Amino acid sequence: MTDTARGTSRRYGSRPTMKDVAARAGVGLKTVSRVVNGEPGVTPETERRVQDAITALGFRRNDSARILRKGRTASIGLVLEDLADPFYGPLSRAVEEVARDHGALLINGSSAEDPAREQELVLALCARRVDGLVIIPAADDHRYLEPEIAAGVATVFVDRPAGRIEADTVLSDSFGGARAAVAHLIAHGHRRIGFIGDQPRIHTAGERLRGYRTAMAEAGLAVDESWVSLGSTAPDRVRFAATAMLDGPRPVTALFAGNNRVTVTAVRVLAERPRPVALVGFDDFELADLVSPAITVVAQDAARLGRTAATMLFRRLDGAGIPPQREEIPTRLVPRGSGELPPPADG
Amino acid sequence: MTDTARGTSRRYGSRPTMKDVAARAGVGLKTVSRVVNGEPGVTPETERRVQDAITALGFRRNDSARILRKGRTASIGLVLEDLADPFYGPLSRAVEEVARDHGALLINGSSAEDPAREQELVLALCARRVDGLVIIPAADDHRYLEPEIAAGVATVFVDRPAGRIEADTVLSDSFGGARAAVAHLIAHGHRRIGFIGDQPRIHTAGERLRGYRTAMAEAGLAVDESWVSLGSTAPDRVRFAATAMLDGPRPVTALFAGNNRVTVTAVRVLAERPRPVALVGFDDFELADLVSPAITVVAQDAARLGRTAATMLFRRLDGAGIPPQREEIPTRLVPRGSGELPPPADG
DNA sequence: GTGCTGATTGACAACGTTGTCCAGAGGTTA
DNA sequence: TAACCTCTGGACAACGTTGTCAATCAGCAC
Incomplete structure (x- = not known):
């Protein structure tokens, strides 16, 4: 008996199978299967013999085979x-x-x-x-x-x-969240509000844009198309878009950021500017409450x-x-x- | 021929196999295998027939079987x-x-x-x-x-x-990072520095503690054991530990936080206190630069x-x-x- | 025509497991 | 003693794929 607890008698990289266990325990293949799966109809004595063989060989059921079968x-x-x-x-x-x-x-x-x-x-x-x-x-x-x-x-x-x-x-509820966010800004006196969102082919981006437009329309505010920017959420692009809106001919006084990556970049951009700009971001994030001012967000669960x-x-x-x-x-x-x-x- | 593109002639939940594809294409099983795996030795005409059958039946190779075999x-x-x-x-x-x-x-x-x-x-x-x-x-x-x-x-x-x-x-390099963090605090004039870390059985927690102790020792500073707290990183516990250190008999003037979860809670606790307390955190996190004051960290990659x-x-x-x-x-x-x-x- | 080469193709076993089915042991009852 | 259960255990096929090997065939040189 050269088998050890590691089953080293078998070549490296191969593993003991139920057949090996059965041979060692002196029982049939199916009996091993029964023990491994806790099926009934095995005497305690037989079960013990099988368990010992399993431990001795380091057997582990091959789920690939099991999956194939089941x-x-x-x-x-x-x-x-x-x-x-x-x-x-x-x-x-x-x-x-x-x-x-x-x-x-x-x-x-x-x-x-x-x-x-x-x-x-x-x-x-x-x-x-x-x-x-x-x-x-x-x-x-x-x-x-x-x-x-x-x-x-x-x-x-x-x-x-x-x-x-x-x-x-x-x-x-992207639409509802966006609409509430923009309505919130409007309620605080803003009339020129910018929206920076993700690529337009992404559904949530579209829904959030729709929420933005709806809230603006509901307040009777016309949207200047220079206030809307959809695209990659890469920091460079967001930074560029935000700057353009803030320094444009009809500068926005508030920003609505379409997701957490946009929000983070927006926070950085706004932090560099002398006068405060209102901001609501879609998605909550850690420490949003500790930045100054703390970031108002539309939280998703x-x-x-x-x-x-x-x-x-x-x-x-x-x-x-x-x-x-x-x-x-x-x-x-x-x-x-x-x-x-x-x-x-x-x- | 009742087969459709969805292979609906087969019962729901079962899928066509290479055998089915072979039968439909009028070739042998192994030829299908060859086509599926891009093996050479198949005439373009045969390959086309097989590909047609694959598409018609919606065949997808069963990787469970493949894994078992290979x-x-x-x-x-x-x-x-x-x-x-x-x-x-x-x-x-x-x-x-x-x-x-x-x-x-x-x-x-x-x-x-x-x-x-x-x-x-x-x-x-x-x-x-x-x-x-x-x-x-x-x-x-x-x-x-x-x-x-x-x-x-x-x-x-x-x-x-x-x-x-x-x-x-x-x-x-937890040890080195922690040591550098604490040395940094010492270089800025701190003598009473607290360490709040993860559960001591976690290796990194131990290493960071060791870094803390080493830096203190290298500066010739004795560590008051009330300055060290290891345990769960749950906010309540961290809050309690931080408060105890800050209000204890020998109050700390700086905190070293053992990981990102601890840091976040520490930031919250310190934000509530009237006078600023120095803080270095292990692990970087988003917006660490925008909190006020921005959080000094030991960044891991x-x-x-x-x-x-x-x-x-x-x-x-x-x-x-x-x-x-x-x-x-x-x-x-x-x-x-x-x-x-x-x-x-x-x- | 014969024999050889190389290319194409398919039959078959094997991977390790589980489900089906049957055999044998042992006990119970008529 | 025979007939009939129950309980335990094993033989065997099947899951869907791939590797091995042999068969077939066309083309070509002799």
């Missing part, structure tokens, strides 16, 4: 824009927790806001036969998913709707978005063929100071 | 403390990027700083036969991994060393930690049996204001 992988895929974005941390974590409650693992990937990369990633996950997908879409056409959904991959879109297919969706999406996903996995659901998570205006600054006396 | 899963596991912690976002993303460059997917899990949960997660990943593991350990005994590593699972520990086994490790770890992992996967490596990533003191505040005149 069809379910007990894993779900999460495709988002950028794992490093603080908005997605709590969301991922919430999805993970729900997955864990259902005994599933989470496979994670960033699309980097690139439709091609999203599709590549999603299809790779489908090839792995994940049971379900949570997608924060970068693409605007998801027909490539039709065969997958038809084959039973539960799919939930989060934060932005699916493109050109019907599917479960969980959204934040990222964790709730993730939790809702994952719950919906598992409901669909368990259950029957209910038609696609759409759920909306409310947003909440959090006044902290920056949004309550009045316009300058001469503005 | 032995490599092209996936790596990442176990960290909390996906929602902003420190781990960039780290995860960096690991993901490297994995992507190597054609691997990332399976992600949070240990919630619970050793049992770490082990459960790691073993689940091993059962999936991930090719490698990147672990930010919560446990302090990793002997349970020995059979896995012996079986060829490339394993790299990040941010904290492995417990009771030899393994590849990538660490930040989380992305570089992740990148280095993942690179090391794939080097080991490709390569031979080099002995375990240990790499240290430097930290960097970023003075921004809060660390340069002098002690009060009467302090």
Whole structure:
């Protein structure tokens, strides 16, 4: 007997199988399977022998084979824009927790806001036969998913709707949040308000712009097109856009920032300027209350978005063929100071 | 012919296989495999027929079966403390990027700083036969991994060393960073400096404490034990600890915060107090420069930690049996204001 | 025509697990 | 004693893919 606890009698890189365990315990293959899976119908004595063999060989069930046999992988895929974005941390974590409650693992990937990369990633996950997908879409056409959904991959879109297919969706109330934010600025006396948002092809960016326009229209204010800037959220572009609005022919007295990355850059730009400019940002962020003035934001509940999406996903996995659901998570205006600054006396 | 583009002739939840494709294209199973994998030796005409059948049936290769056959899963596991912690976002993303460059997917899990949960997660990943593991350990005994590593699972520990086994490790220079931070405070005239850190069983917490003590000792300053508090980073506890140090019999004039969560709470506590207290935090965070005063920090390069770890992992996967490596990533003191505040005149 | 070469193709086993089904042991009852 | 259960355990096929190997065929030199 040369086997050790590490199973070193087998060549490096290969692992003991149930067959090896069975041979060592002197039982049949299926009996090992029964013990490993806690199935009934094994005498305590036999079970002990099998357990000893498992420990001695360092056996670990090969889930690839199990998955192949059973069809379910007990894993779900999460495709988002950028794992490093603080908005997605709590969301991922919430999805993970729900997955864990259902005994599933989470496979994670960033699309980097690139439709091609999203599709590549999603299809790779489908090839792995994940049971379900949570997608924060970068693409605007998801027909490539039709065969997958038809084959039973539960799919939930989060934060932005699916493109050109019907599917479960969980959204934040971007429109309402943006409208409330801009109305808030208007209530504090502002008439010339700028909006800096994300790329227009991103759904939330469009919704927030719509909220902005609606609030302005509701107050009877005309929007000067030089007050609106959509595009990359790279600091340079945002800085340029903000500066242009603040120093333009009809300078804005307040800014509405379309997401957390924009807000952060806006805060930096405004900090450099002599006179205070009102600011409301979409998305809350850590320490928003400690900057001076504290930043008024429209807070989204990222964790709730993730939790809702994952719950919906598992409901669909368990259950029957209910038609696609759409759920909306409310947003909440959090006044902290920056949004309550009045316009300058001469503005 | 009742098959449609969705393969609806098959029952819901089941998917076409290579066998189905082969039958439809009128070729052998292996020929389909060759086409799917881009292997040579297939005439253009045959390839076209196979491709047509693939499209018509909505075939997608089942990677579970492929993995079972090939032995490599092209996936790596990442176990960290909390996906929602902003420190781990960039780290995860960096690991993901490297994995992507190597054609691997990332399976992600949070240990919630619970050793049992770490082990459960790691073993689940091993059962999936991930090719490698990147672990930010919560446990302090990793002997349970020995059979896995012996079986060829490339394993790299990040941010904290492995417990009771030899393994590849990538660490930040916690000791050096902490020492530099405290020396910085001392250079600005502080003599009574408090340290609030994470739970003492966490390696980095211990290293940072050691850095603190070393810097104090090097300056010939005795440490009053009421100035040191290790424990949970929950806001309540940190708040309590900070308040006790600031209002104690020998009140501190400066604080050194052991990680980003502590720093954030410390900033809040100090903001409520009438007179300024110097503060240096371990870990950088967004907007640290915009709080007033801006927060001096010891910055760690989380992305570089992740990148280095993942690179090391794939080097080991490709390569031979080099002995375990240990790499240290430097930290960097970023003075921004809060660390340069002098002690009060009467302090 | 024969034999050889190289290209194309397919039959078959194997990967490690689980579900189905059957065999044998041992006990109970008529 | 025979018939009939119950309980335990094992043989075998199947999951969908890939590696091995052999068969077929066209083209070509002799």
